[in-house]
Amino acid sequence: MKPLKGKVALVAGGTRGAGRGIAIELGAAGATVYVTGRTTRTQKSEYNRPETIEETAELVTAAGGTGIPVQVDHLEHDQVKALFSKIDEEQGQLNILVNDIWGGEHLTEWNKPVWEHSLKKGLRLLRLGIETHIVTSHYALPLLIRNKNGLVIEVTDGTAEYNKENYRLSLFYDLVKTSVIRMAQSLAHELTPFQCTAVALTPGWMRSEIMLEHFGVKEENWRDALEKEPHFAISETPRFIGRAVAALASDPDVVRWNGQSLSSGQLAKSYNFYDVDGSQPDCFRYLVEVQEAGKPADTGGYR
Template structure:
């Protein structure tokens, strides 16, 4: 059902991964979706990956929405201002803002203490993970608050409950992902008087393009990766978190989630949606109760 027909969304950082999955599912619900990122068919970012914002826009349109690709570096305030001015000029409204900008995978040094970690790489990671979200919200929120029930989604890694109890194996990564949760909580306070909502949303162990490449598999044969990492059995597609965000966007009572931190698995239970294979992976509960508990990989009761 086209529950978001007539709605306008900006998915910032939608070249691949969660951003792409979210954009496609918002499109499937009928939304007009602006897709931003740095990689286009004519120019690649520092990632040097093949995925492009044009591809994402085409997938959104194929799903039933209207995808519009706009190359944007979200660390550049001028480019973000031009982007939001364009949305206002072309649409006159913004109903949904998804801050999914990241770009720090190649900068993380896992299990390396602060004093040995690349300072340059760590500080850039924080800029990519935090400054981009703040810059984008600064320019996009004046347009969003004109729409009653406007929704901001801050995409992160890990729920507040999990991240508060676990060190994420890198000082800079830990700060990056917990800070995004705090951004959502703070925005919730600032947006509430305007009838708008901010929620931090995390996918589980996601079968992104980068993760599939890491294991040397494709989506079609992803289970082959279980030979290397049995707990990958709890993984999910990027469309799963996309369906979580679409469910929030379609909920007329979404304000009940204001300021909260939730996972795709939790929202699947609440809104009764499934991943592409019909399952409902509850990754963060699995990680604590099975993987960290030292039990053999077994998704029974978690999918």
């Protein structure tokens, strides 16, 4: 079944992590997926990592869709404008916009108050995590609203409820992730007259390439990390949020979620999908009820 066959998606920030997982699952549902990022096989971004947009696009195609890589720095207006001119010329439509641009792992200084945190890094973090999303939406939405039932997904970390109650380990990080949620609410208001939908979506504790490296494991042996951090047992693959996006994009009544803050675990229950290992991790409920409550790691009832 290819419920998204004939649909055109952009995953902005699809080089690795959640963006890659989302792009693959949109491809598996039959979509044509444009994948943007700064790292290509001939040029690396400040991350200096091996993952590339070409690799993601090839994974999209292998999954059953059509992957198209385009190198874009989403802070550069001319590059972003040219991207949507290209999509318009080649496809004539844009049905799904996933704003997953981030780039801040090496900039956040965890558990440092604002007066100790590098101001240069913090302000760069704000630009990468907020400004990029605004620039992308500015140039994307005139194309998306040409057709009814367009969908915008703002990818963040944490639900509105969770972030309201919890300090996210850095003023700058906290501000970025909360702002993206508010951005989705604002976009929902602006898109309603055009019968289009915007939501904020968060993964749980995601086993991205960078997170796996942090624990010194690979996806195949990720459970070895539980010796260092037992609560990592609640973690999920990037494909899980990808399946959440594909479910939203395939839902003819997706407007019912307009303006809401959603999580991969919440949508898994609503749409009855599972992670690649057959589980349904409910990370944010686990964080509150187990980890932050000081209880021993036990995912019983949460996966």
